[in-house]
Amino acid sequence: MDQPVSPLAPTTVIEPAPVPGVRLATRACGVRYQGRTDVLLALFDPGTTVAGVLTQSVTRSAPVEWCARGLADGRARALVVNAGNANTFTGLRGTSSVENIATAAAATAGCAPGEVFVSSTGTIGEFLPDARITLPLPEMAAEARADGWVAAARAIMTTDTYPKTATAETHIGGVPVRLSGIAKGSGMIAPDMATMLAYVATDAALPADVLRALLGPAADASFNSITVDGDTSTSDTLLLFATGQAGHAPVTGPDDPALAAFRTALNGLLLDLAHQVVRDGEGASRFVELRVTGAESDRAARRIGLAIGNSPLVKTAIAGADANWGRIVMAVGKAGERADRDRLAIRIGGVPVCADGLAVPGYDEAPVAAHMKGRDILIEVDVGIGQGSATVWTCDLTHGYIDINADYRS
Amino acid sequence: MDQPVSPLAPTTVIEPAPVPGVRLATRACGVRYQGRTDVLLALFDPGTTVAGVLTQSVTRSAPVEWCARGLADGRARALVVNAGNANTFTGLRGTSSVENIATAAAATAGCAPGEVFVSSTGTIGEFLPDARITLPLPEMAAEARADGWVAAARAIMTTDTYPKTATAETHIGGVPVRLSGIAKGSGMIAPDMATMLAYVATDAALPADVLRALLGPAADASFNSITVDGDTSTSDTLLLFATGQAGHAPVTGPDDPALAAFRTALNGLLLDLAHQVVRDGEGASRFVELRVTGAESDRAARRIGLAIGNSPLVKTAIAGADANWGRIVMAVGKAGERADRDRLAIRIGGVPVCADGLAVPGYDEAPVAAHMKGRDILIEVDVGIGQGSATVWTCDLTHGYIDINADYRS
The missing domain is CATH 3.60.70.12 (L-amino peptidase D-ALA esterase/amidase)
Incomplete structure (x- = not known):
């Protein structure tokens, strides 16, 4: 209960204006x-x-x-x-x-x-x-x-x-x-x-x-x-x-x-x-925005985004600042929604990482690795099927989550 | 890659007999x-x-x-x-x-x-x-x-x-x-x-x-x-x-x-x-058997068992040897299958913990807490709807999982 304030907290707490009534x-x-x-x-x-x-x-x-x-x-x-x-x-x-x-x-x-x-x-x-x-x-x-x-x-x-x-x-x-x-x-x-x-x-x-x-x-x-x-x-x-x-x-x-x-x-x-x-996610050290496009529907895009955002392997990779896009491919695969493996494209921090089902030729991990070390991570995934899109937000999975939940009786 | 052998490993590795052909x-x-x-x-x-x-x-x-x-x-x-x-x-x-x-x-x-x-x-x-x-x-x-x-x-x-x-x-x-x-x-x-x-x-x-x-x-x-x-x-x-x-x-x-x-x-x-x-689950310190009964079907029971077995909050509680049955109730609730909250019953290590939607009167946590400290955990959940049953096995979620996955490039 005496956890330190999340490193991702807003710098100031807004005092909302009164609402008449x-x-x-x-x-x-x-x-x-x-x-x-x-x-x-x-x-x-x-x-x-x-x-x-x-x-x-x-x-x-x-x-x-x-x-x-x-x-x-x-x-x-x-x-x-x-x-x-x-x-x-x-x-x-x-x-x-x-x-x-x-x-x-x-x-x-x-x-x-x-x-x-x-x-x-x-x-x-x-x-x-x-x-x-x-x-x-x-x-x-x-x-x-x-x-x-x-x-x-x-x-x-x-x-x-x-x-x-x-x-x-x-x-x-x-x-x-x-x-x-x-x-x-x-x-x-x-x-x-x-x-x-x-x-x-x-x-x-x-x-x-x-x-x-x-x-x-x-x-x-x-x-x-x-x-x-x-x-x-x-x-x-x-x-x-x-x-x-x-x-x-x-x-x-x-x-x-x-x-x-x-x-x-x-x-x-x-x-x-x-x-x-x-x-304020328990133990969170990075805030992650997942933009999914090219899905069969907006609803499918959201399910894919949540499959990525809930994947322990994706979340631990982000905790480790590891641009492990293979785990993103894995999470897309398990979402239960249509995706075209051979048209799948992923960008991390705006940098194309893979496209058409392959690592981008001459892919330079350096700028992506630098992005992954930041507090705010952007991952874009196009699954190559249709026009559906959605944005989902999550955080990484760190030792802090284990610390908090292995002894808090909630 | 040089992780120590899991504490849950079998004590001996069996050398299987040859198979003709x-x-x-x-x-x-x-x-x-x-x-x-x-x-x-x-x-x-x-x-x-x-x-x-x-x-x-x-x-x-x-x-x-x-x-x-x-x-x-x-x-x-x-x-x-x-x-x-x-x-x-x-x-x-x-x-x-x-x-x-x-x-x-x-x-x-x-x-x-x-x-x-x-x-x-x-x-x-x-x-x-x-x-x-x-x-x-x-x-x-x-x-x-x-x-x-x-x-x-x-x-x-x-x-x-x-x-x-x-x-x-x-x-x-x-x-x-x-x-x-x-x-x-x-x-x-x-x-x-x-x-x-x-x-x-x-x-x-x-x-x-x-x-x-x-x-x-x-x-x-x-x-x-x-x-x-x-x-x-x-x-x-x-x-x-x-x-x-x-x-x-x-x-x-x-x-x-x-x-x-x-x-x-x-x-x-x-x-x-x-x-x-x-x-050999990454970072596992306890092996967990989840027996689900009283579900609408065997398939529903398996989904409920997997919802419990995949819940980070349940798995971290087990890591902490915490008999946190409230999180089990939560996981049953999110499984997407029918369950009767007011007939739900949970046993941990064979000890009734809650029944009919309530903590068991006079519940003594001591024997349950002792069970939770062991290597092999048994959790039984009856969801009070029908005759479906299934058993699912999982492990706890520990710091070891984070250690392994925050830096292994898989």
């Missing part, structure tokens, strides 16, 4: 950790809508099941997140704990329990001491204020080595709109989506169905395109709240041209947060 | 390695049949493509294997190299090139100096003799830390029949089948279609049920040769009752070799 509070409740904040309460003004993307795990946690029901209604007034205990694999008692938290938060916020969203992250299989969370909620609500996003990001950290925040100002129909968000996650990170929690709020006025239509593709191109270890958490939750206080004209639907800038800002903000998660 | 020769040809044998030539008497299982990789090597054609005919007279260079991703020149080797071996053995099987294992993407293999073939053929299986196993090693051999005596219709075999592989090991080469010979008289029918299920329950790192090689090849010299009565087909003992012996021998591959 959102108030935040954090507290050291001693759920598991001592001497640090571990519970976040976010309160949303009446009229707030919500959309979300949840883990596809079949052993998903009680809080995730609770959120799934709330998302069907699409209305939100409060969010409660604790770190240190995932309330996963805790049976009926786990479900009761979620209900206790939602009921208590609802009483505090003056809303229905179904308008309260609950997340828990940390150790699996231990009962959640929910009274440690519910009892302080009224005091936390009284203290809640519009700023404090970095504090919120800190309160939900587990093996994270730095808080992850992002903020953006955009507009809808010429009216300024704010987006601010936080994320956590550094291991058990893979699509669908891995112990990854992310919460984004905006003051845009968007019905839940519009939020859903915007969030799905944005999540696919960000949180569902990153991987640290290929492991999928039982708890991943991405929620997007819209308080509706920006004062812009109503939108007609998800395809309203007035949403173009907002869509771009949302995509960028989620990608920013997702990259921060990869940059 | 098979002669072996090895030689230090300097393909890549110096100071060690690196080429194996096996000669089979006329009338030998063959069946095989090859990698499913879409970037499979030129030798694998060559073997696929030969398997269609099902006749074999020679096998040539080199270590140090995989002749993969080498374009038309790679194909020429295979043809050169097959032609030279055919001339030596007095057979058609299509009756020669060729494998190469080692670095990907470098041209194979095939003359270093073809020129010595006549001398090797002259030296070939019936014994020397351990020497054969040594000649095909790459990152292996010990030679892998197995032998069995069985009978068909009361007539004694011999099976002897070798394997190599320690990284890039996953179903379908990973840099894993295995060659088994028997003096049974079995048509190629009978061999195929026997080999498929035996491979599924052995080499396709092991994983070290989830990576799939471009070169995996499993070949079963039958020289027909045992003198038993002809069999009527794969379901002939006279084959019962042979089938059992073949299954056992392949499983033995497959376990030896896992026990």
Whole structure:
């Protein structure tokens, strides 16, 4: 838990701007950790809508099941997140704990329990001491204020080595709109989506169905395109709240041209947060961008990218600054998608390494080896079949990952 | 390359008994390695049949493509294997190299090139100096003799830390029949089948279609049920040769009752070799047997077992002797197969750890923790859905894996 800050961390932590209609509070409740904040309460003004993307795990946690029901209604007034205990694999008692938290938060916020969203992250299989969370909620609500996003990001950290925040100002129909968000996650990170929690709020006025239509593709191109270890958490939750206080004209639907800038800002903000998660990958020493082109479809390209990004042999080669493109060929081969071995082309750091199924004639490894020694690695792979493309981000696999996971009880 | 012998290695290396109709020769040809044998030539008497299982990789090597054609005919007279260079991703020149080797071996053995099987294992993407293999073939053929299986196993090693051999005596219709075999592989090991080469010979008289029918299920329950790192090689090849010299009565087909003992012996021998591959898993310190029951089908059970066996978080927990069953729950959840979270049950070292979606009441971790410190770990998972079951074998993920793969150019 006292890991040094990742060498890939952003040099500064951004303090996101307040979002009208959102108030935040954090507290050291001693759920598991001592001497640090571990519970976040976010309160949303009446009229707030919500959309979300949840883990596809079949052993998903009680809080995730609770959120799934709330998302069907699409209305939100409060969010409660604790770190240190995932309330996963805790049976009926786990479900009761979620209900206790939602009921208590609802009483505090003056809303229905179904308008309260609950997340828990940390150790699996231990009962959640929910009274440690519910009892302080009224005091936390009284203290809640519009700023404090970095504090919120800190309160939900587990093996994270730095808080992850992002903020953006955009507009809808010429009216300024704010987006601010936080994320956590550094291991058990893979699509669908891995112990990854992310919460984004905006003051845009968007019905839940519009939020859903915007969030799905944005999540696919960000949180569902990153991987640290290929492991999928039982708890991943991405929620997007819209308080509706920006004062812009109503939108007609998800395809309203007035949403173009907002869509771009949302995509960028989620990608920013997702990259921060990869940059905090357990033990990571290099950040890797994998661009796959020439696949049968965009979906096939993403699967190929993830096969490369999840390959232990590719990831250890990158850790060793080894431009071992043979392992990339291997990973393409196992992805389960079409690829033409004899048209396959790979570039590393922009330098052609192989093409047409062969090492590039006169290939000079020196500039590639120099690139591999850097912090940011770019690998481009064209599989020679079609027009599908995707970009995936990952990190290397180092001794640090073993150090962290051979003794952390998560 | 000078790794110490795996702590999980068998205490003795078995010298398999000669198989009538098979002669072996090895030689230090300097393909890549110096100071060690690196080429194996096996000669089979006329009338030998063959069946095989090859990698499913879409970037499979030129030798694998060559073997696929030969398997269609099902006749074999020679096998040539080199270590140090995989002749993969080498374009038309790679194909020429295979043809050169097959032609030279055919001339030596007095057979058609299509009756020669060729494998190469080692670095990907470098041209194979095939003359270093073809020129010595006549001398090797002259030296070939019936014994020397351990020497054969040594000649095909790459990152292996010990030679892998197995032998069995069985009978068909009361007539004694011999099976002897070798394997190599320690990284890039996953179903379908990973840099894993295995060659088994028997003096049974079995048509190629009978061999195929026997080999498929035996491979599924052995080499396709092991994983070290989830990576799939471009070169995996499993070949079963039958020289027909045992003198038993002809069999009527794969379901002939006279084959019962042979089938059992073949299954056992392949499983033995497959376990030896896992026990040589790069950096492995513990051998792990994962028994999955209660799945929708046997196939689903195997997928769940492989999801657990490939999970970096499970494997690092095992490395740390941590009975972290929460990570097992996580891996079951991500397997993409049905499981009932609230009926899931896990036993470690035979001790119930959780049941009905909860930690077992009064769970005492002490005996489980003691088991986790051993060399052989048993994990049983019942997913509470149906009658499907499977057993999968893997090893832990340690610093040794990083050490080996962050600088070996494979």
